[in-house]
Amino acid sequence: MAEVQLVILFTSVALVVIGLYSAIFLDNIIKKIIGISFIEEGVNLFIVAIGYKAGGIVPILMPGMDTTWFASNAAYPLPFGLVLTSIVIGASTLAVMLALVMVLYRRYGTLSTKVMLADTSKREEYNE
Amino acid sequence: MNEIIPIMVIVPLMAALLISAFSKFNKVTKIFAFVVALCLPLIPILSNYGLHYFGGYQPMLDNVTGVMYHPAITYSFTFLQQIFIAAIGLLTFLVIFIYLTKYKKVSGPYLFLLFLGTAAVTAMILTDDIFHMFVFFEILALAQVGIVAASSIDYSYEMALKYMILGSIGSPMMLLGIGFLLALTGSVNVSDIAAAVHAGLVNATSPVFLLSLALIFFGWLYASGLPPFHTIKSGIYSKAEPHGAALLQSFTVISMISIVLIMFRIYASLPIFEVLIVFFSILAMILGVSLALTQTDFRRMIGFLAVGELGFIGLGIGLGTNFSITAGLFQALNEIIITALLFIGFGAIVNATNEVDTRKLGGLLAYHPKVSIMLLIGGLAMAGVPPLSGFQSKLMLVQASLSCGYPELSILAIMVSIATFVVFVKTYYTMFLKPKPNDLDLENKEVPKAMIFAMGVLLVIVILLGVFPDVVTSGISNFVGGIL
Amino acid sequence: MSKTTIRNLLAAVLTAIFSVTLFDAIYHIADMINPGVSYIYNAVGTQIAPNMVTAVIFDFRAYDTLGESIILLSAGLVVLLIFGRGLLGDKR
Amino acid sequence: MLEFVLSIVIIVSAILALIQKDLLKAAIIAGFSGASVAVLFQVLLAPDVALTQAIVEGAIIPIFIALAVKKTQRSDD
Numbered sequence: 081m082a083e084v085q086l087v088i089l090f091t092s093v094a095l096v097v098i099g100l101y102s103a104i105f106l107d108n109i110i111k112k113i114i115g116i117s118f119i120e121e122g123v124n125l126f127i128v129a130i131g132y133k134a135g136g137i138v139p140i141l142m143p144g145m146d147t148t149w150f151a152s153n154a155a156y157p158l159p160f161g162l163v164l165t166s167i168v169i170g171a172s173t174l175a176v177m178l179a180l181v182m183v184l185y186r187r188y189g190t191l192s193t194k195v196m197l198a199d200t201s202k203r204e205e206y207n208e
Numbered sequence: 209m210n211e212i213i214p215i216m217v218i219v220p221l222m223a224a225l226l227i228s229a230f231s232k233f234n235k236v237t238k239i240f241a242f243v244v245a246l247c248l249p250l251i252p253i254l255s256n257y258g259l260h261y262f263g264g265y266q267p268m269l270d271n272v273t274g275v276m277y278h279p280a281i282t283y284s285f286t287f288l289q290q291i292f293i294a295a296i297g298l299l300t301f302l303v304i305f306i307y308l309t310k311y312k313k314v315s316g317p318y319l320f321l322l323f324l325g326t327a328a329v330t331a332m333i334l335t336d337d338i339f340h341m342f343v344f345f346e347i348l349a350l351a352q353v354g355i356v357a358a359s360s361i362d363y364s365y366e367m368a369l370k371y372m373i374l375g376s377i378g379s380p381m382m383l384l385g386i387g388f389l390l391a392l393t394g395s396v397n398v399s400d401i402a403a404a405v406h407a408g409l410v411n412a413t414s415p416v417f418l419l420s421l422a423l424i425f426f427g428w429l430y431a432s433g434l435p436p437f438h439t440i441k442s443g444i445y446s447k448a449e450p451h452g453a454a455l456l457q458s459f460t461v462i463s464m465i466s467i468v469l470i471m472f473r474i475y476a477s478l479p480i481f482e483v484l485i486v487f488f489s490i491l492a493m494i495l496g497v498s499l500a501l502t503q504t505d506f507r508r509m510i511g512f513l514a515v516g517e518l519g520f521i522g523l524g525i526g527l528g529t530n531f532s533i534t535a536g537l538f539q540a541l542n543e544i545i546i547t548a549l550l551f552i553g554f555g556a557i558v559n560a561t562n563e564v565d566t567r568k569l570g571g572l573l574a575y576h577p578k579v580s581i582m583l584l585i586g587g588l589a590m591a592g593v594p595p596l597s598g599f600q601s602k603l604m605l606v607q608a609s610l611s612c613g614y615p616e617l618s619i620l621a622i623m624v625s626i627a628t629f630v631v632f633v634k635t636y637y638t639m640f641l642k643p644k645p646n647d648l649d650l651e652n653k654e655v656p657k658a659m660i661f662a663m664g665v666l667l668v669i670v671i672l673l674g675v676f677p678d679v680v681t682s683g684i685s686n687f688v689g690g691i692l
Numbered sequence: 693m694s695k696t697t698i699r700n701l702l703a704a705v706l707t708a709i710f711s712v713t714l715f716d717a718i719y720h721i722a723d724m725i726n727p728g729v730s731y732i733y734n735a736v737g738t739q740i741a742p743n744m745v746t747a748v749i750f751d752f753r754a755y756d757t758l759g760e761s762i763i764l765l766s767a768g769l770v771v772l773l774i775f776g777r778g779l780l781g782d783k784r
Numbered sequence: 785m786l787e788f789v790l791s792i793v794i795i796v797s798a799i800l801a802l803i804q805k806d807l808l809k810a811a812i813i814a815g816f817s818g819a820s821v822a823v824l825f826q827v828l829l830a831p832d833v834a835l836t837q838a839i840v841e842g843a844i845i846p847i848f849i850a851l852a853v854k855k856t857q858r859s860d861d
Binding site: 094100103104112113116119120123126127130135156159162166167169170172173174176177180181183184196197 | 339343346349350353357364365366368370372373375376377380384390391394395396555676
């Protein structure tokens with residue numbers, strides 16, 4: 081176990097907690113979305129930190145390296161591959177959310193969640 | 209190796225891509241979508257059972273530790289997958305048929321989303337790889353949001369944004385749980401993880417393992433719309449076009465059972481796992497039915513009833529015996545078909561009257577007799593009246609909970625069934641039997657023929673499954689014996 | 693006490709419990725990491741590509757990468773749909 | 785030592801982004817946090833992931849958020 085890894089794991093969880101706090105408690109929808117991007121960042125950082133190997137090397141075979149030595153010293157490539165996928169997924173969902181916010185802002189003229197996402201069943205009764 | 213298995217996902221995926229690219233040619237798109245949709249239920253029925261390793265990588269032995277690992281994504285195709293993929297394929301065909309006959313000009317993105325959702329749930333139920341399931345789960349979430357946003361119902365964007373925000377909290381939590389499992393076992397293949405847990409390589413009582421269960425469980429609650437997500441899920445159904453809602457609820461059911469089966473294979477040794485599932489299922493049953501009773505919008509009412517029915521599936525799986533899991537999965541199959549029937553039927557009513565408030569409707573029996581009879585049979589099947597299919601699965605559930613030594617649960621299940629019946633009959637009475645209000649305007653429309661056809665097909669399946677349940681249950685029982 | 697206050701309080705307590713559990717689990721997990729299948733990737737992958745991450749995402753798990761590109765495409769289409777292309781009925 | 789500094793930078797900039805009143809500045813600070821995470825990926829022996837992260841979280845997401853802020857109101861009250 082390495083100190084580097086522990087520090088980074090703690091950072092990742094702190095990011096998740098900060099993001100969770102802002103996604104639950106902040107009222108401004110853009111702030112909520114920034115918080116959600118922090119959650120995704122934290123989870124990605126956590127998974128990459130799993131792949132770290134203390135004293136290891138980058139999992140790229142340089143010319144002249146012995147393959148058996150490489151196999152026992154390289155960092156773990158599976159988590160890195162998973163994170164590459166999940167970064168793109170996070171960005172795509174974020175783009176869709178921002179598009180919805182931009183359209184809804186035109187209708188309500190505010191970014192407050194309390195106004196924008198009020199309970200629809202209550203609002204329908206109110207409008208009638 | 210079985211080469212046909214990935215075709216089941218690739219066909220709807222490629223159809224979606226081609227339709228979105230060539231949506232300018234209206235007629236060609238229509239014919240193409242119809243033909244592909246017709247193929248969807250046929251492919252699983254015609255193909256053989258087996259495993260498919262992508263890239264041809266067979267399981268490999270790690271020389272250092274002596275453990276077998278699956279290096280590539282694995283798809284497994286058995287009777288359970290076959291029956292569910294055939295059901296979702298048939299439903300997709302009916303929904304696309306209704307859509308194509310309803311609108312003159314097809315919308316490319318909407319057809320894209322319908323096919324994409326089908327491909328995503330097919331991959332989710334086929335896959336044996338937890339991260340691959342997560343990827344297609346995200347695709348499914350985007351497709352659901354798109355289907356809701358495309359509808360012409362008021363406040364659909366608000367509902368889509370709400371669902372999206374909850375989803376962006378729920379799915380990273382699930383990914384975090386997957387990350388914990390990856391750290392503990394070094395693999396994302398479910399067979400590998402389950403083998404590691406059973407061999408005792410993972411300390412099953414460590415807080416890390418429990419936390420991974422909690423995180424994946426949270427993602428499952430979001431995916432299946434059990435409490436605390438029941439309101440948003442029924443809201444999603446009521447804000448989509450009726451035929452879209454029929455497909456959305458089947459997506460929910462299939463993603464629910466595919467995630468819960470994966471969790472069951474990994475965590476079945478933990479006693480708290482089954483307690484958690486039963487607890488949330490009971491909560492869903494009670495909340496679903498009691499909230500359905502208070503609704504005046506009948507789409508919302510069916511949405512809450514659908515959530516309540518999900519509780520029965522969870523109850524069967526949470527009891528954990530072979531018989532009860534078979535009952536739960538059979539209930540899942542019945543629910544897909546019955547709820548789709550109800551959504552399409554009530555959608556026909558919306559189409560004909562442009563009114564969703566039960567208080568303003570009445571006397572529709574004289575105007576739409578076919579729809580009302582079929583809806584009545586669907587509702588009775590949902591409530592569990594013999595000899596329809598809902599009765600068979602609920603009877604199995606009651607027997608299962610009795611034989612597990614929980615008579616309280618069976619009494620509760622019967623009471624919830626009765627409450628479902630009451631809710632349905634109340635709504636049915638106000639819509640169809642009560643005298644017609646004076647200000648209700650019914651001059652114009654016929655119910656589309658495609659909707660009647662779809663309801664008829666689904667009704668035939670409901671009756672057939674009710675009379676011959678053994679066709680399905682014996683196969684599911686074999687599958688369950690394999691995972692226990 | 694209004695309903696929103698109670699709900700906020702409950703959410704705060706749950707978030708606090710969750711964060712403490714998460715930190716605790718993280719502290720334990722650093723000792724429990726198991727490389728698992730990554731050894732196989734590092735041993736077999738050298739015959740496929742010099743970069744192991746490329747070998748993972750384009751060979752062993754290429755199907756995930758297909759899913760990723762589908763997500764990008766569908767996000768683009770959903771954004772176009774939200775801005776008004778291909779909606780059903782006469783919305784706006 | 786580098787990872788300590790970067791961790792503190794990431795957490796502080798995340799908090800700063802969330803208490804910032806001006807949403808445009810918040811977007812830029814969030815991008816700064818994402819770019820620092822990319823450097824941490826480099827420390828963790830994952831250069832490919834670091835490249836993707838630097839492009840996506842460091843540039844594309846702040847640009848998306850800034851676009852959304854430009855089309856909506858700029859401050860948070």
